Amino acid sequence: MTIELVWFKRDLRIHDNQALVDASNSGEDVVCIFLVEPERLAQPDCDPIHVEWELDCARSLERELKELGGSLDIRNEDALTALEAIHSGHGISTVRSHEEIGTEWSFERDKRVKKWCSENGVEWVEYPTNGVIRGLTDRDKWKYSRDRRMRLELLEPPEQLNGPDLGTEVPTLESMGIVSRGLVHRPEPGQSAAWETLKSFLNERGEPYRWSMSGPSQAVVHCSRLSPYLSVGCISMRRVVQETSARMRELRELRSGGEEIGGWLKSLSSFQSRLAWHCHFMQKLENEPTLDNVAQNPLIDRNLARELDGERFAAWAEGGTGWPFFDACMRSLVATGWINFRMRAMLMSAASYNLWLPWRDVGLHLARMFLDYEPGIHWSQVGMQSGTTGINSVRAYSVTKQGRDHDAEGDFIRSWVPELSEVPKEHIHEPWKMPEPLQEKLGCVIGSDYPFPIVDEASTRKEGVRMTYAARRGEGTREVSKRVYEKHGSRRRPSRRRKEKKPDSKQTKLF
Template structure:
């Protein structure tokens, strides 16, 4: 028997481990698809209730996808090695298939423990690459062809995506284990759900993609990503579905390519130019995404390590709490936090503004800032998140210091105060606090502190 282990790849389409496990079923044994609810990962400080419920919605949808091709998804509760050991004792499976993931340290250590267990038990752990991320220790893997990302993009736009939908694959699945999981027994992650977050699942992802991939939406995309007023409806909003592997980057690229081809068929030269320009702009963001993945793969210390000897280490708890609660007296910052608290989402410029204000003007260490936002962002993707936080906090190796003046950002992104009025109703009333720091002075001091830090020796 073979086990197919799902983690942050909750789909059937464009799923290489699924395809390879099915292809090898005749020689290596029937396939048991598995998802493990791991108490240690649920209790991890990065994980919030909204993430867990989003995953549950994705699993419900994935279960339906499996049923439509004659299969099932088996769910277990327990630590990964313990669950796999129990299944191995019962079924003596010979292969464990999974995607290689570039993720936070707790999950990477879990994957290493699983690899060590597989080696000790003589189980072949077939961990296949994705997102064109290169892991040196897996270069011997025949599936890990090393190509540059532009070549990967070119191929991704053209290659046929393997999708089992519409086929009857019942003969390839192992008999379903008799005891299914009652999800009521799964411990809850910390925090509360967010009322306006996106819902999980492949069907939801398709609906979001269909709304975005139109000529009008794509054409306006480059002009809609900076202001939170426009970004809510102007961005693709696919980030949570990419973060949890509900869709693959290749599928998104093919959606984009199909739209461009459709526009070409309309023979409108002006529209073709605008849509092509916007498509290139969108692809640039996918390239940035892959760059963050590769950087995190190569430098796992982005999540934990100080790069400079003079990085702040002491946390002003009063400042941190005011920033988290949207009670800083800076209306734009506070409105962004309130919006985030309801939706689980912000556009990239707004995210950088929050981090810059917290770390540069309030002098907070990047670690508690990054951890809090990881809990708040539904689309928390460790590689992207920590890469962006380190840049916006000034603690990366990035040559430029990107400091966002919150007053200037408010004037540029919310000039009429519409966003603030909606999400910060107490603004302008006696209940709203005075600024906890003076803007110009805190910017000056913060920039000087950053400059001095970056002149210090590297750790």
């Protein structure tokens, strides 16, 4: 008697999980595993917050599988070690998993697993993830394929799972020698928490989304906050897309009946666009799994010749630059594991254009800080915001302007930079301009209690932009940029309002 092995990767859910459904329908016993791989723990983009979050979500999944009669074998082992052990003890007929859209190490690991399966007579069936098309040869066809996939029927979990409980001791942070960073306000783990988060966004928190996503104080409430769940698959992208579409149809019906719906439709339309961007950026990493190591346009990267300045990097990474709004955003990110999208771009922009730091060092730090780290999105954005793609506009954010636009009163700054808690509104964004007697009176002496700006923000940004455009004009850069566009560029066309198609699923309502 052999077994079907479901290898949970970044799909930690029982609902809308094709691998789990097909395994349960096979007629064989089913064993489910989740691996905390030592090789992954050694990667420079991995942080204790990721391991703790994944373990907590896996434990939540374990409880759900037990309710179905199954179990989850959680192991601190590399993939081949785990497969060898399970195969020798039980005989694996089929491994089922979702495609993993990761960096080069996971790509290489999957090649080793494929080779092992071939050598041992084991079939490995992989299922698509989100809207990413494996083996895509024509970027022009991507949107159609992605949208079609998002309309496929949502899958119910199996009614019953049968299979042995392998009884492996569940690893802990302590047993793996990992020290928790103890994030502030970390979300609850698991599928049920993901559903509740989606429900509250679509029905309560999401109306101001379109107008609130840019400011860090507003975004923490009115953004969906689904990204940590999507990053480990506690909820499927297809479900989020279909539930959003169903809510929009409901809102249109209410409006046609004469009810006031406020800004809901505009906000959810913006949200839908960002769900598509999520898949678009992940597709880039699928097409080029070295994005975390090699710039999309290496010639531009070479021409930029950025060098790692330890003092500047430390000030940037710790939120000690002397730019109040920047420091507040970085400290908030380090403490909570989350900051909104525009502020992520600003953090990257300041490192790239003001401080002239290398994109990979900066990108690795941010990857470790993001609880919702999604390599495809992250490294695509790092390339864009550092000016190393050659196909995107140079976006150099003014830190001071961002602060005035999104934290005019300075409340966000004061909440995360207590050194400035007594500084009044008129000086909060540029405290170094306060008269010295006022600094002493407030107990905030610049250069002592809070640093002077590490560099002049306006002049370094201007010079950074100039040097970036100069790097783009170097020999051969345009030809490389053309190839980058053909491989990765957005194929968005001028939009025309079309009647929205209903999903193929008969289960469009979750709530």
